Amino acid sequence: MISEQEILSASILIVDDQQSNILLLEEMLRGVGYACIASTSDPYTACELHRKNRYDLILLDLKMPGMDGFQVMEGLKDIETNGYLPVLVITAEPGHKLRALSAGAKDFVSKPFDLVEVQTRIHNMLEVRLLNRELENHNKVLERTVLERTAELRESEARFRRLTELSSDWHWEQDENGHFTKIFGPVFEMLGIRVDDELTITRDHQGGSWNETERDLLEENLVARRPFLDFVYTRTNPDGSQQYLMVSGEPMFDPSGRFIGYRGIGKDVTETMRPDVESPANE
The missing domain is CATH 3.30.450.20 (PAS domain)
Structure with missing residues (x-):
């Protein structure tokens, strides 16, 4: 199970061209105990920031000048080659919700913010994200263990065969x-x-x-x-x-x-x- 401390220690990136929205979200997140929060108002930097830091969650505004949230998600797909985008989109347009989910976002929150709803969705999404990551790590360890045991068995079989040949x-x-x-x-x-x-x-x-x-x-x-x-x-x-x-x-x-x-x-x-x-x- 994922502990509450692990969730509060998860890394979060806020991408929104409105500085007021960034400040509101940062204050809300820090108020409930989140410690690793980064932000940018320039959507062109979002992908490179994620490439360097691999955030557990990205709060992404969909409507931004120059490069909107849908374009950002397309760029994130080149980084997240396993197909999982840790994106919670922020939108004021109801028609964008289904399109965002189809584009790879895992959840959404609506503007204006309902802070309790935002906190709940962020918490739930981070818990699922960390559980999936823990499962991936466990599978990697299991796969490595299986390969090691298989190699040991083959070595043992070869040694036994050699001893049999000698005797x-x-x-x-x-x-x-x-x-x-x-x-x-x-x-x-x-x-x-x-x-x-x-x-x-x-x-x-x-x-x-x-x-x-x-x-x-x-x-x-x-x-x-x-x-x-x-x-x-x-x-x-x-x-x-x-x-x-x-x-x-x-x-x-x-x-x-x-x-x-x-x-x-x-x-x-x-x-x-x-x-x-x-x-x-x-x-």
Whole structure:
């Protein structure tokens, strides 16, 4: 919420070619506690003053010689690129009110002044203006925070991926239908398998064969959507040698609890699974 002190500390510019009107408005504003009041009787200076000071509210007379209030508002539009003109127009002609609002003014007061009405309209307009500005600042902070958090998440994801790459030979993700959506590492070359356009892996028996019992156990885990850790299975290469592969995986679910696939890592552990060979010195 906007405090009363914030409203009374808002910056106000009075633009009126009649010095008597300026003095009346200044006296009225200071009388109720407004502290930051500027004025000009030259409409040609209004836009430049606002460009330098960005007033919270401009009290603008519509009927002025040389450059009227409508022309001033057109100039203000070049400054307020967000389309919001903090203008409360002053007019003695009822027909100008609708035209002024259509031109971008946010409210109006009529001459001769009803001081209570003027005070009320100024107070209400400033409250809305400051609330909008506070919301804009909050949105900017929120947007900056989102960008920072997104960058942090991307950095964290990249770091996690790098650590995964260092600790395994490949890592992978599948969708709910078992199609591979992400694969990192030389899994195809290592396993001697082929992949179709949808990243669906098929067994290439010409490149070797898996232990079907072990593969069935792995498939059971996947079908049951169970996590598995360091599951080792074997593959017989075309030259008859045995290859040992270790995989770990976990199911993925969206915030509503719907299963959306699997992700995991894999590693060739053939060297660690081979029996130790005694050296000649120990024979």
